[in-house]
Amino acid sequence: MKSEKILIIGSQGQIGLELTTELRTIYGEDNVIASDVKRPTEVSGLFEELDVMNKQKFADILKKHGVTQVYLLAALLSATAEQNPRLAWDLNMEGLFNVLNAAKEGIIKKVYWPSSIAVFGPSTPKKMTPQYTIMEPNTIYGISKQAGERYCEYYHQKHGVDVRSIRYPGLIGYKSAPGGGTTDYAVHIYHEALKQGTYECFLSADTELPMMYMHDALKATIGLMESTAEKVKIRSSYNVAGMSFNPQQVADEIAKHIPNFTVTYKPDFRQKIADSWPQSINDEEARSHWGWKPDFNLAQMTTDMLENLKKKTTSV
Numbered sequence: 001m002k003s004e005k006i007l008i009i010g011s012q013g014q015i016g017l018e019l020t021t022e023l024r025t026i027y028g029e030d031n032v033i034a035s036d037v038k039r040p041t042e043v044s045g046l047f048e049e050l051d052v053m054n055k056q057k058f059a060d061i062l063k064k065h066g067v068t069q070v071y072l073l074a075a076l077l078s079a080t081a082e083q084n085p086r087l088a089w090d091l092n093m094e095g096l097f098n099v100l101n102a103a104k105e106g107i108i109k110k111v112y113w114p115s116s117i118a119v120f121g122p123s124t125p126k127k128m129t130p131q132y133t134i135m136e137p138n139t140i141y142g143i144s145k146q147a148g149e150r151y152c153e154y155y156h157q158k159h160g161v162d163v164r165s166i167r168y169p170g171l172i173g174y175k176s177a178p179g180g181g182t183t184d185y186a187v188h189i190y191h192e193a194l195k196q197g198t199y200e201c202f203l204s205a206d207t208e209l210p211m212m213y214m215h216d217a218l219k220a221t222i223g224l225m226e227s228t229a230e231k232v233k234i235r236s237s238y239n240v241a242g243m244s245f246n247p248q249q250v251a252d253e254i255a256k257h258i259p260n261f262t263v264t265y266k267p268d269f270r271q272k273i274a275d276s277w278p279q280s281i282n283d284e285e286a287r288s289h290w291g292w293k294p295d296f297n298l299a300q301m302t303t304d305m306l307e308n309l310k311k312k313t314t315s316v
Contacts, residue, residue: 010073012036017176052095071112080180081141092144103161111163115237118142122276129278149236156235165237173214174308182273205248208279212242213296227290241281242294253302
């Protein structure tokens with residue numbers, strides 16, 4: 001396992017930053033190559049500047065490092081994608097084609113590509129959304145992720161590509177800023193609670209959505225990738241669930257730690273996106289196939305978020 005050479009594409013994003021650190025802990029600093037479209041001001045470990053739509057540069061990096069696994073995280077997220085649909089489609093799909101084709105040609109052995117609850121739509125059952133159900137996404141992000149799921153399954157069935165995927169719910173972490181998603185409020189609210197003692201939320205108070213703490217997102221991602229191929233029975237994308245809550249429930253939980261914390265609500269264009277998504281997720285296939293189980297609930301996550309954000313503030 002330690003001899004794997006892993007390339008993370010989109011390493012400077014919300015997931016990528018933490019996943020890079022976690023994978024380097026497991027596989028070693030020299031076996032995990034971070035990459036993104038721009039070189040960060042501070043570079044720790046191996047880094048390559050890469051636009052995944054640049055097929056030649058991608059191929060050069062694979063050859064240079066002898067890459068065996070690729071985690072393709074580069075994408076425009078839901079809210080950002082709605083502002084630039086053509087770029088979102090090109091990035092989300094062309095990057096995937098380049099990676100899948102490299103795997104098809106035997107250059108890399110294993111691919112991770114994230115999907116999202118955005119693949120579901122207004123006609124999808126809202127409560128405990130099942131693995132197999134109606135999928136009629138109404139955002140360009142959701143449409144590209146649904147198409148990507150179909151291509152992943154196709155490349156596995158037709159070409160034997162070992163591609164694995166998770167449908168992420170909203171992700172919450174303290175180590176990086178959110179990346180332009182509809183669930184970003186659930187990260188911002190903790191920062192603003194500590195900085196201002198108040199927060200204006202862009203979703204309504206009762207907008208319930210599936211969420212997951214970053215610790216659990218990393219656990220699910222690496223757990224799926226380290227499972228034996230026989231256990232990975234779904235090659236489109238797995239439902240995974242952490243918790244479900246609405247903005248008012250988060251505010252109430254924060255208020256247990258910061259008694260004077262207040263929230264106001266001013267829904268914007270993201271409300272319509274959120275209203276089209278599920279409220280809770282059924283992930284029994286992930287649990288039974290490869291042993292998925294989350295560690296954090298809302299109360300535990302809130303305690304951990306506030307403690308770690310306070311540490312970051314005092315250390316600056």
